Structures are given as C-alpha cells and as structure tokens.
Amino acid sequence: MNQLEERLADLCSGGELIRMIFSGKRKKSVEYNKVSIRPVEISGQVLLQAEYTYDKKVTHENLSCREAAALALQLVTEDFKQVNAFTLSEDVQILASKPEKARITTKPATKGMPSLAHNKTRNYIIADGVPCDFLIRLGVMDQEGKVLQKHYSKFRQINRYLEIVEDVFPYLPGNRTLKIIDFGCGKAYLTFALYYYLKIVKNRDVKIIGLDLKKDVIRFCNKIASDLHYDGLEFLMGDIADYTSDHADMVVTLHACDTATDYALINAVSWNTKVILSVPCCQHELFSQIENDIHQPMLKYGILKDRLTEYLTDGLRGLKLEAAGYEVAMIEFTSLEHTARNIMIKAIKTGSSDNPRAIRAQDEYEALRDFYHVHPTIEKL
Ligand SMILES: C[S@@+](CC[C@H](N)C(=O)[O-])C[C@H]1O[C@@H](n2cnc3c(N)ncnc32)[C@H](O)[C@@H]1O
Numbered sequence: 001m002n003q004l005e006e007r008l009a010d011l012c013s014g015g016e017l018i019r020m021i022f023s024g025k026r027k028k029s030v031e032y033n034k035v036s037i038r039p040v041e042i043s044g045q046v047l048l049q050a051e052y053t054y055d056k057k058v059t060h061e062n063l064s065c066r067e068a069a070a071l072a073l074q075l076v077t078e079d080f081k082q083v084n085a086f087t088l089s090e091d092v093q094i095l096a097s098k099p100e101k102a103r104i105t106t107k108p109a110t111k112g113m114p115s116l117a118h119n120k121t122r123n124y125i126i127a128d129g130v131p132c133d134f135l136i137r138l139g140v141m142d143q144e145g146k147v148l149q150k151h152y153s154k155f156r157q158i159n160r161y162l163e164i165v166e167d168v169f170p171y172l173p174g175n176r177t178l179k180i181i182d183f184g185c186g187k188a189y190l191t192f193a194l195y196y197y198l199k200i201v202k203n204r205d206v207k208i209i210g211l212d213l214k215k216d217v218i219r220f221c222n223k224i225a226s227d228l229h230y231d232g233l234e235f236l237m238g239d240i241a242d243y244t245s246d247h248a249d250m251v252v253t254l255h256a257c258d259t260a261t262d263y264a265l266i267n268a269v270s271w272n273t274k275v276i277l278s279v280p281c282c283q284h285e286l287f288s289q290i291e292n293d294i295h296q297p298m299l300k301y302g303i304l305k306d307r308l309t310e311y312l313t314d315g316l317r318g319l320k321l322e323a324a325g326y327e328v329a330m331i332e333f334t335s336l337e338h339t340a341r342n343i344m345i346k347a348i349k350t351g352s353s354d355n356p357r358a359i360r361a362q363d364e365y366e367a368l369r370d371f372y373h374v375h376p377t378i379e380k381l
Pocket residue numbers: 183184185186187188189190211212213214217238239240241253254255256257260337
C-alpha cells in the first residue's frame with residue numbers, strides 16, 4: 001500500500017472524518033464536478049455517503065469504510081487532482097497532479113462534527129444549494145441554487161414526493177420508454193420534478209403528460225418545458241373523465257378535487273397501469289349520501305361527518321383498487337393546501353381481480369358501501 005492509499009484508508013476508517021471533498025477535474029470528460037464523502041447514520045448504522053454533484057443533479061451512494069476508501073483512491077487517481085479532508089483532529093490537503101508523487105499536508109482542525117441525524121434529514125434527492133433548472137424557473141430556487149425561504153415547504157414537498165417515486169421506481173418496466181400521466185397537474189411543480197427525477201437523475205426515456213382543465217396553466221407549463229428542453233414532457237388541456245389513452249405505466253393524481261380522483265383511478269385501472277400515486281382532496285360526494293342509524297347521533301356534528309366522508313371515500317377507493325388486483329398502501333404525504341388532508345393512496349398492480357385477496361376486497365367493499373348506503377363514483381370500476 002503506498003502513502004496515498006494508506007492515508008485515504010485511514011481517513012475513511014478512523015471514525016474522525018467530517019467530510020472529504022474531491023475537486024479539480026483531471027479532464028473535461030469527468031461527468032461530475034465535485035464529489036464529497038461524509039459519515040451518515042442510516043437505520044442506526046454509520047456509513048460513508050458519497051455525494052456526486054453534476055451540472056443539473058446530485059446523486060448519493062452509501063458505502064462501507066472499505067468501499068469508501070476504494071472509491072476515494074479511484075477518484076484521486078482517475079478523476080480529481082485535489083482532496084481536502086476535514087477530520088476532528090486535523091485538516092488534510094492532498095495535491096495529486098501526479099498521484100504517485102502526491103503531496104500531503106496537514107494543519108490543526110478547523111471544523112467540528114455536525115450531528116449525523118442532521119446529515120440524514122438534509123439528504124434530499126434535489127439538494128438545497130445545487131442549481132436545478134426547473135426549480136429556478138418556477139421561482140423555488142435562486143440562480144445559485146439556494147432555496148428561497150418562502151418556498152421551503154414546497155421544496156420539502158417536492159423531495160418527499162420524489163422519495164415516494166424512488167420507492168416505486170423498481171416496479172416500473174425497465175426496458176422501454178415510460179409513459180406517465182399526471183391528472184390535474186396544476187402549475188406542475190410535481191410533474192416537472194417527476195420528469196427531472198426519471199429523465200435526468202435516472203436517465204430513463206419518458207413520455208410524461210400533464211393534464212388539467214385550465215388553459216392558462218397548460219400554456220404556462222408547456223412554455224417552461226420547451227424553454228428547458230424537457231423533451232418528452234407535454235401538457236394538455238382536458239377533463240380527466242374524458243381522457244382516453246391506450247396505456248400508462250404510472251398514473252399520478254395529486255390533489256385533484258372530489259370525483260376527479262375517481263376518474264383518474266378508473267382510467268388507470270382500465271389501462272392496467274402498474275403504479276398509481278393518488279392524493280385525493282375535497283371528498284364531498286358521499287357527504288349527502290351517508291345514512292347509518294347507529295352513527296347518526298355522531299354524524300349530526302358536521303365536522304365529524306366531513307372527516308368520516310373523507311375516510312370512507314378513500315377507504316372504498318382503496319378496497320376497489322385491491323379488488324382490481326392492486327396492492328394498496330395509504331401513506332402520509334405533505335400537502336400544502338389542505339394540511340389535514342395528506343393521505344396518499346399508493347397502489348401497485350401485483351395480481352388480477354380473480355385472486356382470493358381481490359375477491360375478498362370486493363366483498364369488503366360491498367359490505368362497507370351498504371353499511372353507509374352510499375353510491376360512490378369509484379363503483380364504476
Ligand atoms: C389543487 S390543484 C393540484 C395541482 C398539482 N397536482 C399539485 O398537487 O400541486 C388541482 C388541479 O386539478 C385540476 N382539476 C380538477 N378537476 C379536474 C378535472 N376533472 N380534469 C382535469 N383537471 C382537473 C384543477 O384545474 C387544478 O389545477
């Protein structure tokens with residue numbers, strides 16, 4: 001082991017590392033502009049996380065000490081000429097224009113260890129501080145990539161959404177252009193984020209359609225997609241209930257009002273869509289239909305009836321999706337407009353409507369529907 005290799009292995013395994021930064025590209029063809037390595041705590045285990053900063057994206061990789069040391073050596077011999085490492089006891093600078101004659105200097109430590117939990121919470125898919133074209137264009141970030149304080153909750157929501165997309169990504173077909181429809185896309189922060197994640201971070205060919213009723217919103221979104229050269233992202237004006245297509249690999253419907261969500265789900269199921277992400281809102285349809293003698297004394301309180309309407313509507317939607325062969329989870333999503341209404345229906349097609357689980361879900365659906373004497377739009381499924 002030579003001196004450079006030994007030093008990098010020490011930095012990665014000594015438990016003192018705060019951050020190691022690689023800079024000064026050896027050649028233009030190196031894809032990333034900067035790489036840094038720092039400790040992070042994930043599920044109670046301390047790992048070293050490599051962060052790769054490209055022109056338009058940042059990606060992360062979690063590594064063991066040994067893997068991090070091997071990566072550090074590769075980075076400094078092949079991609080970068082300089083390393084600055086900050087540890088609890090010293091700052092280390094490695095100048096390696098010629099790796100075999102690397103110059104290593106040290107000086108007293110200038111940095112303290114941030115909490116690892118802090119490192120973890122800030123590990124967003126889109127990072128604050130790295131310019132991201134669509135967020136700059138939508139006014140969430142400034143030109144330097146700094147997220148504007150007033151848009152921080154939007155920024156968090158976008159990252160939370162991308163974490164969910166990351167979870168379902170393995171279920172999407174891997175061998176062809178992905179077709180995705182975002183029903184009720186509105187100003188399309190989340191549609192742009194989806195495109196950015198799949199096309200730019202994951203390097204997949206995509207055809208993403210955002211559909212909305214509002215003409216001005218559609219014009220606004222198409223202009224941005226065209227200015228940013230987001231090929232494969234298109235916005236159309238139309239009503240979800242009338243939209244026709246032959247297939248979609250994923251259907252998204254986030255905060256589309258009342259029964260618009262049902263039509264999105266009905267479309268998705270009819271196309272055999274593999275992944276559905278839906279955050280319902282304004283579930284009013286069943287409010288005037290619910291009738292149940294036992295619950296009546298409670299339902300005279302309007303606010304309780306309102307909440308029950310929401311849960312019943314989404315519960316029935318979930319069961320209908322299960323009955324169509326989907327595995328369904330209800331998860332929390334950060335909603336900006338209706339903070340109490342933050343449930344996402346995550347559905348993945350795993351079977352058919354004639355398997356025992358689906359048949360049971362249909363029976364449960366009917367029992368629940370009849371118990372409250374309701375006739376929801378999702379019945380059309
Ligand atoms: C609250 S916004 C949500 C926008 C975006 N999905 C989000 O979560 O940030 C709801 C959008 O759904 C659209 N919408 C509601 N009903 C629709 C329908 N039947 N067909 C198409 N778009 C609809 C509205 O025009 C509005 O822009």
